Amino acid sequence: MGTAPLHKLKLELRRGVLVLAVLASLKEAHYGYSLRQQLQDAGVDIDEGTLYPLIRRLAEQGLLDSEWKQSEGRERRYYQLSTLGAELLEQLTLEWTSLNNAIGPLLLGNNGFSNNDEEHH
Amino acid sequence: MDIVERYIAAVQRELPEQKREDIGRELNANILDKIEALEAQKGAVTDTEVAEVLYEMGSPRSVALQFCPPTPLIATWIMPLYLNTLYVVLGVLFLLSLIGVTSNWLSGTQMSLLLFMKSLASEFLNHAYFAFTAITIGFAVIGRKPKNEEPQTCTWSPEKLPPAGKSWQHISLQSIFSDLATMLFLVMLIWYPLWQSNSGAQSIFTPEVLTILLWFTPVILVAIAHSIWQLRVRLWNRTMLLLNIAVSTAFLLVSLWIMLNTPILRIYSEAWEGAVSIASIERSIFVVVFVVAIIAAYEVIRDTRRLFRI
Incomplete structure (x- = not known):
């Protein structure tokens, strides 16, 4: 497969997962840069151009609360999961776990069909 | 830092009026955080290094587009109806223009086929410009409704579908x-x-x-x-x-x-x-x-x- 389709598919795959990662990371308050650092430390590399607009959108949807605070001599906007965001995160986590449990075996090729085939033979 | 101010001002110019101040303020905080992290690594940073940081962030227009992606003039949910309306209205207008121009052509003294084609194109385009603009504006306004107010046009049943x-x-x-x-x-x-x-x-x-x-x-x-x-x-x-x-x-x-x-x-x-x-x-x-x-x-x-x- 060429790099262009792979890049596009990777972006599509990451899009939904990044929302989950951001929501999960914002159980504690973070400002934009510190959130990016936290995600990078956890192994989730996310571009600034994607992350900053994403947290603003999530805040506009009411999933995050935001507040300007003075910190280290200058202002920063801190984001944290709202009550609605926390409820949604819980549901999304269940969905993620269920998908992961279903897709994991598929990716490993252990989906049950091979066993059935063997039984038929 | 002058260069950062200029960058933020350039981004703000590409943003809608009501979001300029808020996004500019947040962008400024994010850029200063990034520069601060760079200073923590290397010591004092030069203007060239700051310019590199800004260059990495992207052009002011692309950054503005990331914060405020453009909304299509015609909303996706209404696009099929919009295209269908355009086809039908423009088709009818073409027929009306054809009738008008043909009657003028046949009753005229000059029987030039080129003149006929030119008149037909001109007559049709005169009406088509207006129709296209009116239909597009109309559908753009309808498409601005919040998503939960979208009309439920899908009143269909599988039994009533035409044969495949x-x-x-x-x-x-x-x-x-x-x-x-x-x-x-x-x-x-x-x-x-x-x-x-x-x-x-x-x-x-x-x-x-x-x-x-x-x-x-x-x-x-x-x-x-x-x-x-x-x-x-x-x-x-x-x-x-x-x-x-x-x-x-x-x-x-x-x-x-x-x-x-x-x-x-x-x-x-x-x-x-x-x-x-x-x-x-x-x-x-x-x-x-x-x-x-x-x-x-x-x-x-x-x-x-x-x-x-x-």
């Missing part, structure tokens, strides 16, 4: 309107000089050809009615195919008869004097009628084959 059929069974609007335009043009070409003989309109056909075309008019009217029927049904069925075979066969026979009875048109030699020879005009007209015959023959064969496959 073959892909060729679907009749495109473009095909219907081009057939309608051709038939209306032909009717006007044949009948207008007779209706409006006192306005000085003269038939372009020779008397022999005109006589056969007058007798042929009911077939053209059937073809027009057939096109209107197609507008309602939009799916070929056996009856429609049989009707189309009959109409195409009639067109084929009349075209062949006309080709054997040249000259076809009354050519006013003084109008064409010095421009083109009469022989070449007659040859061109013969070719046009020959093409019509070929198309009609093709449609007869195509529809007969379809009839057996349906």
